[in-house]
Amino acid sequence: MAGTTLSGWDTKTAVALVAAGALAVGLSGCGKGDDQGVSGSYDTSGKSSAEVAVEAAKPLCADGKTITIVWEAGLQSLDPIKFSGPKWTEATGCKVEVVEVPTSEMFTKIAQDYRAGSGAYDALNVIPAWMPDLVQMGALEELDGLVDKYGYRGELQNIAATYRDNQMTVDGKIYGFPDDGDVFLMYYRKDIFARQDLQDAYKSKTGKDLVVPTTWEDFISVGQFLTGALKKEGTFGASMFREPGYGNFMFQERFRNEGGKFFDGDMKATVNSAAGVKVFNDWLTENKFMAKGVEKFGFVENLAEFVQGKSAMTISWPPYGRFAAGYLENEEALNWVPKTQIAGKIGYALPPGGHPELAAGFALSVASGSKNKEAAYLFIQWLNSEEISNQRVQLPYALRDPFRNSHFENEGYKALWPDAKDYLAALGDAAQTGLLDLSLIQTDKYEEALRQGISRLWAGDNPQKILDDVAAEWDKITASVGTDKQKAVYESWAAKSGAYPN
Amino acid sequence: MKNKRPLSQLILGDRGFKYQLIAPSIFILLLIGIFPLIYTLLVSFQGITMMDNDTSFHGLQNYTALGTDTRLWEALMHTIIFTCIALPIELLLGLLMAQLFIDKLPGRQIFIALLVLPVVVAPVVSGATWSLLLDTRFGPINQILGWFTGEEVTLLWTINPDLVYPSILAAEIWQWTPFMFLLLLAALSAVDKSQLEAASIDGAGYWTTFFKIVLPAIWPVMAVAILIRGLDLFRLFDIVWALTRGGPGTMTETISIFTYVKGFQQFETSYTGAVALLIIILLSVLVIGALKKVEIAR
Numbered sequence: 001m002a003g004t005t006l007s008g009w010d011t012k013t014a015v016a017l018v019a020a021g022a023l024a025v026g027l028s029g030c031g032k033g034d035d036q037g038v039s040g041s042y043d044t045s046g047k048s049s050a051e052v053a054v055e056a057a058k059p060l061c062a063d064g065k066t067i068t069i070v071w072e073a074g075l076q077s078l079d080p081i082k083f084s085g086p087k088w089t090e091a092t093g094c095k096v097e098v099v100e101v102p103t104s105e106m107f108t109k110i111a112q113d114y115r116a117g118s119g120a121y122d123a124l125n126v127i128p129a130w131m132p133d134l135v136q137m138g139a140l141e142e143l144d145g146l147v148d149k150y151g152y153r154g155e156l157q158n159i160a161a162t163y164r165d166n167q168m169t170v171d172g173k174i175y176g177f178p179d180d181g182d183v184f185l186m187y188y189r190k191d192i193f194a195r196q197d198l199q200d201a202y203k204s205k206t207g208k209d210l211v212v213p214t215t216w217e218d219f220i221s222v223g224q225f226l227t228g229a230l231k232k233e234g235t236f237g238a239s240m241f242r243e244p245g246y247g248n249f250m251f252q253e254r255f256r257n258e259g260g261k262f263f264d265g266d267m268k269a270t271v272n273s274a275a276g277v278k279v280f281n282d283w284l285t286e287n288k289f290m291a292k293g294v295e296k297f298g299f300v301e302n303l304a305e306f307v308q309g310k311s312a313m314t315i316s317w318p319p320y321g322r323f324a325a326g327y328l329e330n331e332e333a334l335n336w337v338p339k340t341q342i343a344g345k346i347g348y349a350l351p352p353g354g355h356p357e358l359a360a361g362f363a364l365s366v367a368s369g370s371k372n373k374e375a376a377y378l379f380i381q382w383l384n385s386e387e388i389s390n391q392r393v394q395l396p397y398a399l400r401d402p403f404r405n406s407h408f409e410n411e412g413y414k415a416l417w418p419d420a421k422d423y424l425a426a427l428g429d430a431a432q433t434g435l436l437d438l439s440l441i442q443t444d445k446y447e448e449a450l451r452q453g454i455s456r457l458w459a460g461d462n463p464q465k466i467l468d469d470v471a472a473e474w475d476k477i478t479a480s481v482g483t484d485k486q487k488a489v490y491e492s493w494a495a496k497s498g499a500y501p502n
Numbered sequence: 503m504k505n506k507r508p509l510s511q512l513i514l515g516d517r518g519f520k521y522q523l524i525a526p527s528i529f530i531l532l533l534i535g536i537f538p539l540i541y542t543l544l545v546s547f548q549g550i551t552m553m554d555n556d557t558s559f560h561g562l563q564n565y566t567a568l569g570t571d572t573r574l575w576e577a578l579m580h581t582i583i584f585t586c587i588a589l590p591i592e593l594l595l596g597l598l599m600a601q602l603f604i605d606k607l608p609g610r611q612i613f614i615a616l617l618v619l620p621v622v623v624a625p626v627v628s629g630a631t632w633s634l635l636l637d638t639r640f641g642p643i644n645q646i647l648g649w650f651t652g653e654e655v656t657l658l659w660t661i662n663p664d665l666v667y668p669s670i671l672a673a674e675i676w677q678w679t680p681f682m683f684l685l686l687l688a689a690l691s692a693v694d695k696s697q698l699e700a701a702s703i704d705g706a707g708y709w710t711t712f713f714k715i716v717l718p719a720i721w722p723v724m725a726v727a728i729l730i731r732g733l734d735l736f737r738l739f740d741i742v743w744a745l746t747r748g749g750p751g752t753m754t755e756t757i758s759i760f761t762y763v764k765g766f767q768q769f770e771t772s773y774t775g776a777v778a779l780l781i782i783i784l785l786s787v788l789v790i791g792a793l794k795k796v797e798i799a800r
Contacts, residue, residue, distance in 0.1 A: 108766055111552065136553055244749070292656035293638030301639075442552060445768055452751045458661045459750035481553075 044151035052150050053382035054091045060375040061094035067372060067379050069123040070110060072362070073100035076125075078333055079398035083391075084383055094375055103360075107133075107444070110367070114139035119369040122376035125362045126176050128167035129437040132489055134365075135170040136441060141366040143174045146377045155386055160431035163403050166498040167363055167436070176363030177384040181393075181403035183430040184253060184356040187306060187320055188212050188313045189235075190347040198229055212313075216254065216352045219313070220285055226312045227289040237289050239311035242458065243298040244451040249359035249437065250315070251450060254279045256435055256500055257353025267487040269474035271450070272467035280463035295458040300336075307340040315351045317359065318401035318427060325417045328396035344418060348426035350433070355501045358434040362400075402427050436498040440489050441481050449473040539782070546775030552768065564776035573752055574777065577760035583667070584742075584756065585735040588674050592731060593724070595675070596682025603683075604690045618684060620677045629744025632673040636660055636745070660745050666754055673741045678734070682727055689723035690716070725796035729789065736785060757781060 044052045067088075071077040077100045085096035099121065101109050107130050113120050114137060126134060134140045147153055156164065156177065163178035192198065193210060202210035202225050213219040223237030230236070241250055255262075260275030270276075287294055291305060299316070306314045307324045314320070326343035328334070350356055364380035366373050382388055386406055393402045394413055402408055408428035414421040440446060453470040457463060478486045493499055546564050549556035568574060599617065603610055620628065635641050636659035648655040659669045693716055701711045717724075739758040742748065748755030748763075755763075761781070765774035 111769060115555070133552065291639070292654065293658070295658055295661055296638050442768065448763070448767070452749060455661070455749035456751040458658070459663050459666075459753070461751075 041148065042150050048385065048387055049150070049152050049155045050382050050385040050387040052152075053378040053385065056150060057088075057092040057094060057375055057378040057382075060372075060378070061092040064093060064095065065372060065375055066095040066097050067122045067376050068097045068099060068120065069125070069376075069379070070099050070101055070106060070121050071125050072106065073102050075333060075397060076362075076399050079392055079395055079400060083395055083398070084388065087388075088379060088382060092378075094379065096379070103127075110134065110139055111137060113367065114369055117369060119367070119371050121367045122370040122372045123380050124365045124367050125179075126365045127360050127437075128176065128178070128358075128363050129360075129439040129443050131167075131170050131175055131363070132439055132441055132493075133443060135175055139368055140175045141368045141370070141373055141377075143176075143366065143377065146366075146374065146381075147174055150378070150381060152381050152385075155384075158386065158405050160403055160405055160408070160428070162358060162431050162434040162498050163361070166358070166434075166496045167361060171492065176365040177380060178361070178403055179364045179380075179384050179389070179400065180362040181401040181407070181427060181431060182317055182361035183358050183401070183427065183434045184249070184315050184351055185318060185321060185426055185430060186212070186313060186315050186349045186351045187324060188347045188349065189309075189342060189345055191345040192226065192230070192235070192312045193347070198226070201225075201229060212347065212349050213352050214350075214354065216258070216282060219352045220282065220289075223286060223313065224289045230312065234310060236291050236305075236311045238286065238313040239290055239294060239297065239302050239305040240286065240314060241297055241299070241302055241316065242283070242287070242295045242454075244454040244458075246298055247454040248447050248451050249357050251276075251279055251454065252438060253351065253355070253357035253359075253435055254282075254353065257351075257355050261500065262438055263478075263487075263490055267478055267483050267490065269471040269478070271474060272464065272471040276467045277463050280457055280467065283457065284463070304338045307338050307342060309341040315356075318423075319399050321346065321348055321423045321426075322396075325419060325423070327417050327420075331396045333397035346419065348419075348423050350426065350429055353501075355433050355435045356430045358436055358498065360437065403431070433501075434498055435501070436493070436496060439493050441486055442477060445477045446474055449477070542775045542778050545772050546779055548772045548775075550771040551773075552770075560772070564773045565780075567773060568776055568780055573755070574757075574760060576752060577755045577757045580754060581736060581738065581756045581758075584671065584674070584738055585732060587667075588671055588678075588735055589728065589732055591671075591675050592679045592682045593728060595679045596686050596727075597724075599679070599683040600686040600690050603687055614684075614687075618680045621680045621684070623677065625677065625740035626744060628673060628677045629741040632669070632676075632741065633660070633744050636669055661750055663750060663753060666746055666750065670742055670745055670754060673745065674735075674738065677741070678731060682731065685723055685727040686720060689720035693719045722796065725792070729792055732792075733785065733789070736781075 042052065042056055047055070069080060071080055077098050080096055080098045085098060089095055099109075106125070106127070110121065110124055110126070111134070114134075124140070126140070131140070147156065156168070156174075159168075159178050160181065162183075163181065167178040168174055168176060193212060199210045202208065202222070205225060206221060208218075208221075210222065210225075213222050219238070226235070226237035228237075241247060255271070255276055258275040258278055260273055260279075261270055264270050291310065297305070302314060302316060303320060303323060305311045306316075306320065323329075323334070323337050324340050324342055324346045326340045329337065329339065364384055366376045366380065370376050383392065386404060389400075389404055390406060390410055390413075392398065393400050393407050394410070394416065402410075402413070402424065405428075407413065408424045408431070410424070414424060437443075438446060449470050453466045456466045547559055547561065549558065549560045549563070603614060607613070623631075635643050638644060638656050638658055641659075643659070644655045644657055647657070657665060659665050697715050697719075698711060701715055706714070737758045738756045739762065742754055742756055743759060746754045748759045757777075761774055761777050764770045764777065
């Protein structure tokens, strides 16, 4: 019979099958992008991780590929726009497109891109507390295979312990490279604490030496005293973040330093325990010796207060230390920073309690929907490597803070301003004892309830009542996620070294 | 007996030309209006959340959840409070200003242009501006109050429960009263002068003339203005977001903010679909009722 093959199929059927097969191969090829598979290993002998990344990326970038990376809008993104992006392009031929997104919208944008399946992003900046949500959603690529392929595990071990052990993995798998040493430090005026008249007066009033406080009780005592002594000179004992978005981090730190636990063994919220109420009551006490209107203080308000010499102590992220020191204050991108009046007078210490919050921070990840996963991976490996990250954390205009052991020992960094070595030493200490942000499924819902509670505190509500309501809301959220499911995530988080003070 | 014409002739023939002209508009309207509505309806019966792209049929689960969500009903109540206070004040102030400017005053055009400026400012910019004005330490409002009291004033306008509603309402009324003013000025300008003269000759007083002649004449325009502003106030978002983000707690959270938080921050997609449908139904009932009331639905 005409058109009949040996197998018994007619010609049309055979043609259709061949065409379908070709189409399937073509489609799978389209979806595959640059992926060459994560199996196998790359010859990394005698090369640094940065060199490996560049060498491996060159063939992938031969066609002028563009890597799109999501980065926090503002100063943060000046790093890839002005420094690392052009440098990577020059080294590999890959262009870098930076998508600037405000922090508050980053999660949403990443989630929307994944849900829409648009593959618009290749690499991502991810706040570590979001990782469980994004991993569960499927939005992040697991990186273990590529880490092994390109021999990056060794350099990852040199990331400071608290970041490495707490901000890299979900369920033991790597989904991001910790890339920002965002940790709270206490900044204080060395010149004020050194004044003999103040030391004598404090001693006669309290029987104690006037030293940088290491407990919250001492912080209140010293703050009250300094305000009383210095208010006429225009200086308050302390200033602090109080705006709820920032207060959320400060509460989490202080609550745990006071011995609080977020949940009990049955996954019932215990944020309304005595420790929580004490934190809220202490805040109200402290506000009385701080500037009026402190309830509205965010990053810039608090920074202005401190660098203009209007407060003797504050707690914040690492950039405060650089801004207050006047490090490259003539940099154009920093012209919004109030001119420091206290350069050379700043001391650095761990906040009272000794366990500072690893507040927010950033990890570098690869989007699971990317069509250029391998090239994106190589870009973030290069960014995060010893060689390149040491340069990035010293950029005066960007906000990446030291996070590798080598950053704290960097002689070039230590020479950037007279007290830089003390600054790095304090950051190095914080990198050993820092506390993780609470990280659960739907973390933002828990944080939102806490933020609302803080705003109610400033509105005059009763601390115990507020925290009872927050705890009730947390229990509702836990129930909606599924108590057992959330409990497993919480226990995994709580088992990390940075979850609670040892 | 009627001649039956085939559909193709109806569409493609000379008489069908009008359908061809409006077809693109109808298509676009369906695409951007009806399709999202139907899709939202569909999604509201599913179980899509941040964690779970569950598109299976969940029945009325999301709708029954609406009933027990106290935060939703509180947000609705806050919205109603904002609407019920701001709308009459904007209407009254707009009418008073329109009455003032109906006469040919010197520099009238310049004043009108200046008065209208707030309307052309984006609400989010307006909110940010008011946020600066009301800033506790550096805001001019506290500073001006300080001149009168003779001491530093640090009122927490956007935190203090007694001040937070007046602050939001002040910003809202400042921005949208000129809109009322413009519409009512146009309506007042169109009132038949001969009727006013006749009333005057007949000895009618100001209030009689206003209630018997002016108000009925401007009522259709006023009703539309109330309707537009009422709908705008019902979806109040930008100014509140810029000033308080719905706080303290959820004290000033409007239904729009609630929907945004649920939909775009917490990704409760299907539940938010149910909330959106609830709002659409509520607003439709209100609008249809209002239109019937003012007899312009026909």
